[in-house]
Amino acid sequence: MGTLAPIVLYWVYAGGYQLILHRRPLERYRLHTRAEEEEKNLVSLPTVVRGVLLQQLVQAIVAMILFMVTSDSSITVVQPPIVVQIFQFLIAMLVMDSWQYFVHRYMHQNKFLYRHIHSQHHRLIVPYAIGALYNHPLEGLLLDTLGGAISFLVSGMTPRTAVFFFCFAVLKTVDDHCGLWLPYNIFQHLFQNNTAYHDIHHQLQGTKYNYSQPFFSIWDRILGTHMPYDLVSRKEGGFEARPLRD
Template identity: 90%
Template structure:
């Protein structure tokens, strides 16, 4: 059942955001007005939901296969323990090891997603026929965080997650916590709200406003990094800073800045 925990968490967390997104007083924390969302987005909410469910079905199948096959991983194999009833369990490594595995998985996932994501923008065929599906949500919202073309979902998210899992050597149980954390961060980056006490938005420079810039027309060639750090953007010159400007009608606007 742990395989489905990140999927359940996605709908609980994103669904919660979706329910409060149009509620006062949170209107004053929106990065875009409700009118902008309705006018600019090129895809309906039901279509987004169907697209996300399709991607999560593929992710669940890949995860179950990986968890079953990865007992041959030497790191995990050393953690196997045969109990008195001859069943095999995986012993969790020390917490410090799991923290290290988390960091490795975060860096691997960020690296994979940066270069694949950037190439999908630079290759006109891939952008037109695949990646542009995600950018139909010009004004991002939480449930649309995983709204992608099925091929992009497989290459960018599912394969990237599988590589992170295998390279880090984490156990399936640790992986459930890691992917749950990644889901929360990804949903938060698309939530469309800048909240005063949001820990993700204040601990990570790669946050809701940072990714919102990427969805704007003037920012589509910048801020490719996701979901955790902005390291590759800064190293390779695709980093676009932003200013948060208060709107007279309430809420904030993330404006690109080249300062």
């Protein structure tokens, strides 16, 4: 059940975004117009859905193996104090961020890896929620699945805590690709690394910047790959994330 929870949550949360994305009352919150989404994206929604399902299948298999290897059915696992769980949660966030930053950046710097693997994700020039995990299967394994496994093992969290962590990571990742700048969205206001921040990375001008994901922007700031942006209102409605670096 714990293995399926992040997958179910992904489709509920991303599906909800997909349902409201094209509602006219929400046009004023979009980072891109409908026309831009239709003209710029190089892959269809059905293809994206199939790609995400394939990655989630691999993730589920790895998660089941990981939980079986690290759990002893003969021993009742006692949850540590809440303070310890919060600390483990933060450690897992930092580990996942570190892993994904360096793997993600290398996939951009290595022309072979970008052309044959990572470019699949960038076929979505205008990101949307369901496409958050649309990756080449090998990238999904290296970046997301392996990154999640390492975060779990290094943090020392229990499988139960890990389920909550993976669910949180799924929500954050989906939100970062939602394409909507919503006034009461807690992720977009608590995290500098949000949907507008990641939208810059999907733009041609920002493709070599804002590699950090899914939580913080620490490594971008330390290593000089942080691109600031300005969120401006479009005359026809909605917002536009504009890079502030030439």
